[in-house]
Amino acid sequence: MSTNYGSKRLVVGAHYGFRDWLAQRVTAALMALFTIVLIAQVLWPWYRRDDAGNRLEPIVGYDKWAGIFSQQWMKVLTFVVIVSLLYHVWVGMRDIWMDYIKPVGIKLALQVFTIVWLVGCAGWAIQVLWRL
Secondary structure, three states: OOOOOOOOOOOOOOOOHHHHHHHHHHHHHHHHHHHHHHHHHHHOOOEEEOOOOOEEEEOOOHHHHHHHHHOHHHHHHHHHHHHHHHHHHHHHHHHHHHHHOOOHHHHHHHHHHHHHHHHHHHHHHHHHHHHO
């Protein structure tokens, strides 16, 4: 004979709290790593040198910027970071809408607007990235 303490309770909910928390941390770490890689590529070397070894003007300009993103591996890495950024934003905005907006219709409209906006931003970012 088994003894049951308390009532049988069905625990319901979205059950995605830890997954979303972890996704936020992983995407943030990926974006931070990308930022470090990008800064290192932009700033290295700081100055152009002439034949005698004298420092000239800084190299940072459009040509260097376009050269960094013309490499296929950098385009792929940037695309992965863009997708990570969009997912990071979606998780954050969805949580804000779910926590602070009470009317269901307004909440749904804001979530749909957020999705449409993020898809539009993704399309624009990809267009800019592959145009270089």
